[in-house]
Amino acid sequence: MKSARITGPNEPLAVSETDTPKPQGDQVLVKVxxxxxxxxxxxxxxxxxDLGDGQFMKVTDRGxxxxxxxxxxxxxxxxxxxxxxxxxSKNDEVLVFPWIGCxxxxxxxxxxxxxxDSPKSMGVFQDGGYSDxxxxxxxxxxxxxxxxxxxxxTSLACSGLTAYTAxxxxxQNSPEFILIIGxxxxxxxxxxxxxAITKAKILCVDLDDQKLSTAKEMGADFIFxxxxxxxxxxxxxxxxxKGADSIVDFVNAPPTVKTALAVIRKRGNLVLVGLxxxxxxxxxxxxxxxxxxxxxxxxxxxxxxxxxLDLARKNIINPVISxxxxxxxxxxxxxxxxxxxxxxxAVINP
Ligand code: NAD
Ligand code: ZN
Numbered sequence: 001m002k003s004a005r006i007t008g009p010n011e012p013l014a015v016s017e018t019d020t021p022k023p024q025g026d027q028v029l030v031k032v033x034x035x036x037x038x039x040x041x042x043x044x045x046x047x048x049x050d051l052g053d054g055q056f057m058k059v060t061d062r063g064x065x066x067x068x069x070x071x072x073x074x075x076x077x078x079x080x081x082x083x084x085x086x087x088x089s090k091n092d093e094v095l096v097f098p099w100i101g102c103x104x105x106x107x108x109x110x111x112x113x114x115x116x117d118s119p120k121s122m123g124v125f126q127d128g129g130y131s132d133x134x135x136x137x138x139x140x141x142x143x144x145x146x147x148x149x150x151x152x153x154t155s156l157a158c159s160g161l162t163a164y165t166a167x168x169x170x171x172q173n174s175p176e177f178i179l180i181i182g183x184x185x186x187x188x189x190x191x192x193x194x195x196a197i198t199k200a201k202i203l204c205v206d207l208d209d210q211k212l213s214t215a216k217e218m219g220a221d222f223i224f225x226x227x228x229x230x231x232x233x234x235x236x237x238x239x240x241x242k243g244a245d246s247i248v249d250f251v252n253a254p255p256t257v258k259t260a261l262a263v264i265r266k267r268g269n270l271v272l273v274g275l276x277x278x279x280x281x282x283x284x285x286x287x288x289x290x291x292x293x294x295x296x297x298x299x300x301x302x303x304x305x306x307x308x309l310d311l312a313r314k315n316i317i318n319p320v321i322s323x324x325x326x327x328x329x330x331x332x333x334x335x336x337x338x339x340x341x342x343x344x345x346a347v348i349n350p
Contacts, residue, residue: 005070068127069128071134095156097157099300154345160189169269191220191263193219200245215345251274271295324349
């Protein structure tokens with residue numbers, strides 16, 4: 001099989017041939033039709049995360065081993081199954097749940113493998129889908145597309161799923177206004193999902209007008225460019241002078257979190273999702289005085305992915321796929337994402 005692999009931080013991805021594996025037991029071999037290109041693939045390629053103050057968290061210190069095949073938004077056709085596989089057959093069109101856990105820790109035991117203590121996520125800790133074939137550890141991590149477009153379905157394994165988890169958290173205080181920061185792959189899904197599952201007015205901030213106008217088409221009621229010097233006042237006056245009840249930050253970098261803390265309402269809820277990173281100083285008394293909640297959200301669980309597939313099947317959500325690349329062009333795909341040339345999601349069709 002042919003795969004585009006990360007051999008080391010910032011090294012060009014190398015396209016290499018290896019023997020196509022034969023599935024055993026619960027395993028399933030999927031012929032990859034489409035794989036989403038996520039900003040997290042960029043962090044993996046760059047070797048880690050910015051912790052702020054000159055500190056860097058290396059992915060190799062978190063258990064990543066290079067070379068690794070990235071790609072955690074995998075859709076394909078079942079090519080071959082192991083002899084203990086149940087409910088999945090050759091030629092089924094499937095979406096892969098990539099956030100595989102140990103199965104034993106407290107999170108895994110309640111079905112939240114995405115929050116596992118020793119994660120084995122595909123495209124991060126084990127090989128993913130930038131490849132013409134992908135070996136899935138168990139049929140339990142597959143969901144049938146049943147009519148959802150394969151390119152669109154890729155988004156439901158990460159960008160859609162993460163946005164779904166985050167918007168559910170943002171919807172817990174019956175918000176009148178939800179502010180979504182970042183209108184990229186995740187943020188545009190966030191706008192659509194917020195429109196579909198909440199009663200809130202949706203505000204969206206980005207620094208790119210084209211992405212903001214797509215956010216408006218996807219259901220944002222108000223859009224703001226963060227380069228505008230008056231952005232904080234404009235958000236405050238849109239939220240009746242009191243601020244946003246809930247904020248989901250799909251960027252999560254110093255400028256966006258500072259904006260979020262400046263416009264959050266009393267009793268507000270801030271959900272941090274992005275991994276752009278860095279650090280900020282927190283003015284401590286404002287947290288109790290405003291009684292705000294600051295929380296994180298990380299991907300989502302298998303059941304939520306199945307719910308999302310259903311929302312896509314009913315056309316309630318419609319992931320934006322704006323560019324398609326071949327496996328040989330994986331480097332171009334990552335560079336285009338890095339250079340902010342992608343609206344919504346790009347996919348690789350191996
Ligand atoms: P993307 O590159 O598609 O989108 C990022 C968006 O943020 C772009 O629209 C960009 O214009 C905007 N942006 C960047 N800096 C900004 C700023 N200062 N102010 C306003 N807007 C700004 O990325 P993506 O695939 O949507 O991923 C977003 C982040 O979320 C990445 O860091 C990614 O690794 C992370 N992520 C987190 C999870 C999770 O579970 N927590 C899951 C997937 C991705
Ligand atoms: Zn992702």
